[in-house]
Amino acid sequence: MAHKLTVQELEQFSANFNADPQNKVVARAAQHNGVLEASYNDRVEGNLNRVFSTELKTDNVTNQKHSGRCWEFATLNILRHIFGKKYKAKDFTFSQSYNFFWDKIERANIFYDDILATADQAIDSRTVKAYLDDAGGDGGQFHMAAALIAKYGVVPSYAMPESFNANDTTGFATALGDKMKKDALVLRKLKQDGKDDEIEKTREKFLNEVYRMTAIAVGEPPKKFDLEYRDDDKKYHLDKDLTPLKFLHKYLGDVDFDDYVVLTNAPDHEYNKLYGLPFEDNVEGSYKIKLLNVPMEYLSSATVSQLKDGEAVWFGNDVLRQMNRKTGYLDTNLYKLNDLFGVNLDMSKADRLRTGVGEVSHAMTFVGVDEDKGNIRQWKVENSWGNKIGSKGFFVMNNGWFNDYVYEVVVHKKYLTDEQKKIAEGPVTNLPAWDSLA
Numbered sequence: 001m002a003h004k005l006t007v008q009e010l011e012q013f014s015a016n017f018n019a020d021p022q023n024k025v026v027a028r029a030a031q032h033n034g035v036l037e038a039s040y041n042d043r044v045e046g047n048l049n050r051v052f053s054t055e056l057k058t059d060n061v062t063n064q065k066h067s068g069r070c071w072e073f074a075t076l077n078i079l080r081h082i083f084g085k086k087y088k089a090k091d092f093t094f095s096q097s098y099n100f101f102w103d104k105i106e107r108a109n110i111f112y113d114d115i116l117a118t119a120d121q122a123i124d125s126r127t128v129k130a131y132l133d134d135a136g137g138d139g140g141q142f143h144m145a146a147a148l149i150a151k152y153g154v155v156p157s158y159a160m161p162e163s164f165n166a167n168d169t170t171g172f173a174t175a176l177g178d179k180m181k182k183d184a185l186v187l188r189k190l191k192q193d194g195k196d197d198e199i200e201k202t203r204e205k206f207l208n209e210v211y212r213m214t215a216i217a218v219g220e221p222p223k224k225f226d227l228e229y230r231d232d233d234k235k236y237h238l239d240k241d242l243t244p245l246k247f248l249h250k251y252l253g254d255v256d257f258d259d260y261v262v263l264t265n266a267p268d269h270e271y272n273k274l275y276g277l278p279f280e281d282n283v284e285g286s287y288k289i290k291l292l293n294v295p296m297e298y299l300s301s302a303t304v305s306q307l308k309d310g311e312a313v314w315f316g317n318d319v320l321r322q323m324n325r326k327t328g329y330l331d332t333n334l335y336k337l338n339d340l341f342g343v344n345l346d347m348s349k350a351d352r353l354r355t356g357v358g359e360v361s362h363a364m365t366f367v368g369v370d371e372d373k374g375n376i377r378q379w380k381v382e383n384s385w386g387n388k389i390g391s392k393g394f395f396v397m398n399n400g401w402f403n404d405y406v407y408e409v410v411v412h413k414k415y416l417t418d419e420q421k422k423i424a425e426g427p428v429t430n431l432p433a434w435d436s437l438a
Helices: 007-019 021-033 042-046 070-087 096-117 126-134 142-152 170-192 196-218 244-252 296-308 337-341 349-355 399-405 418-424
Strands: 225-230 236-242 260-264 273-276 290-293 313-317 362-372 375-382 394-398 406-412
Touching: 007 021, 070 096, 070 142, 070 244, 070 313, 070 362, 096 126, 096 142, 096 170, 096 196, 126 170, 142 244, 142 260, 170 196, 225 244, 236 244, 260 296, 273 418, 290 418, 296 313, 296 362, 296 399, 296 406, 375 399, 394 399, 399 406
Parallel strands: 260 290
Antiparallel strands: 225 236, 260 406, 273 290, 313 362, 313 406, 362 375, 375 394
16 A cells, blocks of 8 residues: 655654654764764674684785785685695785686677677566676676686786786776677577577677777787796796696696585575576686585585685675675674664574575685684684785674575585485576576
């Protein structure tokens, strides 16, 4: 039933507000400092002490700057920690721009596939609109990065350094998105008119243009390079004339992306089920985006086990919730918004997902955990926002935040139960582009 606000109601609301003098005090603090600062709970500082019972040896952090490449950064952080441990080179870093370049080409290719496959649908259908809305975008998943690495390899950061448009993707993403949407109209028309003989020629032309745009904006990737570095003992190393794939296979050949499984916790979906997100696949014929949905305790136990075995853990989360950039705190009690406004804003994790309040907005890396007789107190997090955020780029997270705002962890199959291993092999229930897990 529709309701029209009356003058009498509004006057009553005002009277109710002014009846409590405390409201004016709170209002002044919120309006002068902002609602987050006004509700900041400084008592969390005594609980997050940055001491961890299990901690990987890490040093420098990376910086994605103004881009949505966190998923690539977090995946390459896993690899650089493996490389650093194996070759005693903790400061070694990989080029994010290199894999970012190939993602633009591959993602355009699969976008054209999807546009042609949905040419019989109305352009304002939910599916077609979702494809168009994502054109030129930066976001992604662990196995999207894995697909790029498996096909194109990796290079050291100096072999393809960051460019302005990699650090700040806004302008290029807009231009590329506009181009892909315009191309979509042409390809849809060709498909609808039955001109299959023209489609491939047109697609090739469009992909060539995407390549040219990306090479202009980001730089063309190196085909060969010399690996040159000093290890932690200051010993000099030189390996000349490597291709990106030869480098990957020679130095990281024991990394098997097929052995990684994404555990998700989405209580608005059925547990013990494998879900697919075909909308997020980025490389044709490579890894598919699949998520094994399980209760939260399995994400926690698998993450701890992998950390204790000396490997960092990629995880997807909703970083903008209960987070402070300056301190690097992630704590469910960091901002007392309920107290500030005098309302109850609490929602279950399932309800947050159902309503769009909850989402996977960022990817980071677990590099430590603090336990007390099996009870988890806090987690050490490596972010990709540079060393001026948090404690030299590292965040500290309480276990409540883990349970509430972590949605995905990427772990080896050996940390799954036998039942989970079977489920991870399929079958897959594919979800639409607008699903809460997407």
